[in-house]
Amino acid sequence: xxxxxxxxRKELLxxxxxxxxxxxxxxxxxxxxxxxxxxxDNVMQATGETPIRVLLVDLDNGFLxxxxxxxxRLDGGLELIRKxxxxxxxxxxxxKAVVDGDFRFCILIAPGTGAALREQVRRRAxxxxxxxxxxxxxxxxxxxxxxxxxxxxxxxxxxxxAVVNSLQRVxxxxxxxEKGAALSDTIERKMRQGTVRFELDTExxxxxxxxxxxxxxxxxxxxxxxxxxxxxxxFGMFFIVVPVSGALIRERQSGTFRRLMTMPIxxxxxxxxxxxxxxxxxxxxxxxxxAIGLFALPLLGTSGLVxxxxxxxxGIIALSAAxxxxxxxxxxxxxxRSYEQASVFGAVSIVIAAALGGVMIPVYVxxxxxxxxxxxxxxxxxxxxxxxxxxxxxxxRTVGPDLARLTLFSLAALSVAWxxxxxxxxxx
Amino acid sequence: MPSDGxxxxxxxxxxxxxxxxxxxxxxxxxxxxxKVYRGAATPAVDxxxxxxxxxxxxxxxxxxxxxxxxxxxxxxxxxxxxSGSVTxxxxxxxLRPARLRSLFGLAPQEIALYPSLTAxxxxxxxxxxxxxxxxxxxxxxxxxxxxxxxxxxGGTRIDxxxxxxxxxxxxxxxxxxxxxxxxxxxPTVGIDAQSRNLILENxxxxxxxxxxxxxxxxxxxxxxxxxERVAIMDRGKIVAEGSPRSLVAAMDGCANLEESxxxxxxxxxxx
Numbered sequence: 001x002x003x004x005x006x007x008x009r010k011e012l013l014x015x016x017x018x019x020x021x022x023x024x025x026x027x028x029x030x031x032x033x034x035x036x037x038x039x040x041d042n043v044m045q046a047t048g049e050t051p052i053r054v055l056l057v058d059l060d061n062g063f064l065x066x067x068x069x070x071x072x073r074l075d076g077g078l079e080l081i082r083k084x085x086x087x088x089x090x091x092x093x094x095x096k097a098v099v100d101g102d103f104r105f106c107i108l109i110a111p112g113t114g115a116a117l118r119e120q121v122r123r124r125a126x127x128x129x130x131x132x133x134x135x136x137x138x139x140x141x142x143x144x145x146x147x148x149x150x151x152x153x154x155x156x157x158x159x160x161x162a163v164v165n166s167l168q169r170v171x172x173x174x175x176x177x178e179k180g181a182a183l184s185d186t187i188e189r190k191m192r193q194g195t196v197r198f199e200l201d202t203e204x205x206x207x208x209x210x211x212x213x214x215x216x217x218x219x220x221x222x223x224x225x226x227x228x229x230x231x232x233x234x235f236g237m238f239f240i241v242v243p244v245s246g247a248l249i250r251e252r253q254s255g256t257f258r259r260l261m262t263m264p265i266x267x268x269x270x271x272x273x274x275x276x277x278x279x280x281x282x283x284x285x286x287x288x289x290x291a292i293g294l295f296a297l298p299l300l301g302t303s304g305l306v307x308x309x310x311x312x313x314x315g316i317i318a319l320s321a322a323x324x325x326x327x328x329x330x331x332x333x334x335x336x337r338s339y340e341q342a343s344v345f346g347a348v349s350i351v352i353a354a355a356l357g358g359v360m361i362p363v364y365v366x367x368x369x370x371x372x373x374x375x376x377x378x379x380x381x382x383x384x385x386x387x388x389x390x391x392x393x394x395x396x397r398t399v400g401p402d403l404a405r406l407t408l409f410s411l412a413a414l415s416v417a418w419x420x421x422x423x424x425x426x427x428x
Numbered sequence: 429m430p431s432d433g434x435x436x437x438x439x440x441x442x443x444x445x446x447x448x449x450x451x452x453x454x455x456x457x458x459x460x461x462x463k464v465y466r467g468a469a470t471p472a473v474d475x476x477x478x479x480x481x482x483x484x485x486x487x488x489x490x491x492x493x494x495x496x497x498x499x500x501x502x503x504x505x506x507x508x509x510x511s512g513s514v515t516x517x518x519x520x521x522x523l524r525p526a527r528l529r530s531l532f533g534l535a536p537q538e539i540a541l542y543p544s545l546t547a548x549x550x551x552x553x554x555x556x557x558x559x560x561x562x563x564x565x566x567x568x569x570x571x572x573x574x575x576x577x578x579x580x581x582g583g584t585r586i587d588x589x590x591x592x593x594x595x596x597x598x599x600x601x602x603x604x605x606x607x608x609x610x611x612x613x614x615p616t617v618g619i620d621a622q623s624r625n626l627i628l629e630n631x632x633x634x635x636x637x638x639x640x641x642x643x644x645x646x647x648x649x650x651x652x653x654x655x656e657r658v659a660i661m662d663r664g665k666i667v668a669e670g671s672p673r674s675l676v677a678a679m680d681g682c683a684n685l686e687e688s689x690x691x692x693x694x695x696x697x698x699x
Contacts, residue, residue, distance in 0.1 A: 006556035010542070010549075017544040017585075255538030259601070262504045263557045264529040425506070 003265045007273025008280075014247065015281060021243035025285055029236025033228055033292050037302055040224040055094045055106035056080045064114035064174065068107070068147070071170040078166070098150045105152060105163060110145035117144050118178060125182035129190065147171065223303040229293035230386030231359040234379050236289065237282040237321055238350045241329035244278055245342035248333030261425050271418055275326050282322030290314075310389045313396050317389070320406040321382040327410035327417075328378070334417040353377040358384075381405045454515075455609060455640045456480040456503065461512035463498050463664075472498045474664035475512070480609075480657075485631060485641040487651040487672075490661035491693050496644040497537065499661070500611050503642070504534050517608060530558060533607035537614045539594045540601070543587035547578055547597045550586060551604055558605035572600040575633065577626055592623025599627060603634060610634060612643035616650060628654055648686035652676075658685070662693045 015021055054072075058065030072078050081103075082088060089097075094106040120143070149167065151160055251257040260270065293305025307314060329346065336342035354360060356370065357379030363371055374380045385402035388394030456479065463473040473495045480486040488496045501507040503514050505525035514521040517531050541550045551569045560568060573582045576596035581589070586597060599615055612631075616624040631641055631654060645651055651658050652672040660668040660675075668675050672685045682688040 002556055002559060002561065006553055010545070010553045013549060014542060014544050253538075254543070255536040255540035256542060258506060258536050258538075259534060259540040259554070260557070261506055262529055262532070262534045263554070264526060264559070265557050266526075 001269075003269035004273045004276070007270055008277045011247070011274055011277035012280070015243065015277070018243065021246075024239055024242055025236065025281060026288060028239065029232050029285060029289060030292060032232040032235065033289055034296065034300070036232060037224045037228040037293075037297055038300060040228060052078060053081055053103060054078045055089060055097060055103050056082050056109075057089055057091050057094045057106060058082065058109045059091065059111045060109045060113045060115075061111075062114035064117060065109050067174045067177075068109065068170060071173060072166075075166065075170070095150055098152050101152050101154060103152070104159070106150045107167070108148040108150065110148065113145045113147070117175070118182075120144055121175070121178045121182045122185075125179065125186040128183070129186065223306075225293045225297050225303055225305040226387070226390045227362070229289055229297075229305045230390065231354075231383055233286050233289035233318075234321055234357075234382045234386070235350070235354045235359050236285050237318075238325040238328070238353065238379060239347070240278055240282055240285075240325050241332055241346035241350055242343050244274070244326060244329030245333030245336060245346050246339055248274075248330065249336060249339045249342050253339070267418060267421050267425065271330065271414065271421070274330060275323070275414065278326040278329065279319065279322045282325055283318060286318040286322070306390065308389060308393055310393070310395060313389050313394070313399060314386070316396065317382065317385045317399060317403065317406075320385075320403045320410075321378075323410040324378050324382070324406040324413075327413035331413040331417045334420045350379075353379045356380060357382070378406060378409050381409075453482045454479040455482040455517060456642065457515040458499070458503070459513045459515075461499065461502065461514065462510045463495075463502060463507065464510045471510070471664050473502070473509070476659075476661070476664070476666045478659050478666060478669060480640060480642055482640055483635060483638060484656040485635050485643070485654055487655035487658035488642060488644045488661065489646075489648070489651055489658050489689060490644075491646075493663075494661040494693075495664040496661055497613055500534070500613050500642070500644060504532065504611055505529065530605060531607060532609040532611060533602035533605065534611045535598050535602035535613065535615050537617065539586070539598050541586045541594070541597055544585060546583050546585050547573065547589075547600070548582040550597065551582075551601055554601045555604045560605060568604050568606075572604055575603070575630055576600045590623075592619040595619050595623060596627060599630065603639075607639065609640045609642065612641065614644055614646065616645065616647065624650070648684070648689050652685040660689060660692055667692045 015025075056065070056069060058069075069080055069082075072080055084093060091108060094103075094108070097103050098106050147167070149164065151163075248257075251260070290305065290307070294307070295304070298304035332342055332346045332349075336345060354377075356374045357363070357377035358366075358374065359379055363374045363380060366374065381402040385394075385399040385406075388399050388402075392398075458476060458478050461473050461476050462471055464471045476495075476499070478486075488499060490496050498507065502509050503516065503521065505521055505528065508522065516528055519528055521528055541547075542553070545553070548569055551572060552565065555565045555568060569582070570579065573579045576599055578593060578596055578600065581593065586594060589597065595615060595617075599612070602610060602612070615631075616627055619627075628650065631643070635641055643655075655672060657669070657671050658675065659666045668678075668688070670678070676682050676685055676688050679688045679691055682691060
């Protein structure tokens with residue numbers, strides 16, 4: 001017990017005086033959470049989470065422009081900008097703004113598009129009624145000028161597709177409405193002598209809506225904070241491998257470890273003291289990250305972290321991850337032969353595990369082969385457990401398998417370290 | 429044993445007078461000790477025997493690579509011998525090493541202290557590991573700091589110490605628990621004359637207080653003045669053993685221990 005307490009005190013004292021270590025352990029993950037959350041919040045803005053600004057150049061100046069504007073505004077995904085100062089924006093200025101990257105894209109409605117659309121639709125409605133004796137004629141190709149989309153070349157594929165689909169949907173609705181009106185007029189004319197009236201309801205019958213409940217649990221909408229706070233907190237916690245392994249290497253190089261090995265202490269006590277000290281540091285790191293998610297991110301104008309009611313489960317996941325990170329750090333420190341080896345291997349292995357674990361890019365968007373590999377990353381287990389609680393309202397039972405993996409990983413790493421130290425102590 | 433006291437030509441080491449055999453109240457006994465490191469062609473320690481009496485200062489001398497640190501490491505239970513035995517305080521060190529560890533103290537060749545901690549914090553940690561606590565620990569820390577002349581610098585970080593101060597603090601950490609046997613591996617290397625003098629005086633004080641000291645050094649003059657007996661090692665073997673005076677006397681034309689040492693181990697460079 002004395003060994004344990006003395007070692008905890010010594011490790012914390014050493015760490016408190018290691019400014020570079022504190023920088024790596026506390027400041028780096030804090031900066032990462034803040035920066036990446038703000039950056040990703042912007043990405044989410046660009047992919048439909050909040051409206052993005054779009055230029056609309058309506059050279060048609062008719063019903064079509066008004067209808068497009070009305071539907072896009074109702075859609076809520078785009079904020080239409082029609083004027084530059086007090087004047088309507090010109091086609092040339094709009095193109096330049098997009099090329100310069102000031103706007104992601106612009107919608108150009110060519111002159112006469114609305115009139116041409118109505119004319120085409122009416123003609124087709126009339127031609128739809130063909131005498132039964134005559135064979136059906138193929139429809140003439142459309143000659144409507146249509147809408148033109150100008151994209152900033154830097155805009156990525158998924159975003160282009162989303163915008164094009166959104167506009168197609170709006171245009172389809174407008175066209176359907178026009179066709180319905182034209183068909184209605186034509187039929188009315190044909191049925192003028194009768195008592196019935198033809199009216200086509202163009203409102204959609206089939207609708208798509210997001211289910212409020214999934215698998216018996218009510219999911220929260222994932223935000224940048226829900227993804228980034230646990231992801232970068234885990235990254236920071238696992239980065240403890242650098243100071244932990246560095247401290248162990250320094251102990252060996254300075255001869256301190258040689259001195260410790262001649263003392264009447266147990267290896268298990270010595271290792272346990274180190275583990276507890278660094279688990280405390282990891283826990284403090286995590287609390288700080290969560291505090292940033294809860295309080296700092298909303299102050300900066302982004303959505304904050306929503307933990308939900310399962311605080312104790314979150315604490316258990318954090319402890320399991322801290323134990324895994326510390327165990328791994330101790331194993332690297334024991335097996336590495338130099339400080340350079342430990343710091344480079346430790347840091348690189350954590351970056352790889354973080355990439356595989358979905359810290360930087362969610363696992364579900366990775367290629368299938370990488371998704372298969374990601375299951376070996378302890379960061380993936382930790383992140384999956386956190387997201388299960390934060391987004392899917394998971395419980396201790398649902399995160400149990402991930403907790404078991406983290407615990408087994410830490411036990412395996414510590415066993416390797418203990419076995420290696422025991423061998424060196426007995427002079428083998 | 430060469431009868432004329434010249435350089436030994438056979439396997440027998442040079443021995444000083446008959447009273448220098450180490451027999452009597454032995455606190456440490458090393459018998460036919462051999463250590464061959466994995467992959468090494470020759471043994472680092474090649475069948476050595478020596479004994480250290482209770483309360484004496486015993487010097488283990490030798491050029492670089494002679495095997496001194498390996499011997500100290502085996503005695504301190506850091507290495508397992510290939511063959512042979514070590515008996516410390518009447519106990520075989522290979523049987524229950526954990527039990528023996530509180531009986532001796534080691535000041536390794538390196539400054540085995542935590543540089544970002546103060547001298548007092550270092551001593552507090554190591555003292556706690558030796559099972560000291562509370563008032564006893566605090567008293568021992570102050571006593572040890574006073575002994576090595578660091579009382580007024582106890583609250584200073586080790587990484588701000590001079591080389592001599594670090595060596596003295598290193599010694600203080602080894603004597604905190606009042607060990608029966610103290611092993612010092614090159615305790616005065618690379619420090620100024622004042623610090624060296626203080627350390628040597630401290631060792632005499634510790635010896636007078638009943639501690640047995642085994643220490644390795646390259647400084648022959650230091651060993652000649654301090655040690656009751658010395659063993660000179662070369663290539664894993666003991667080539668001479670006895671009191672410094674008797675070893676000098678046993679070799680014709682040698683005025684001091686350094687000349688005897690060079691005669692025994694040769695003048696060629698060692699790596």
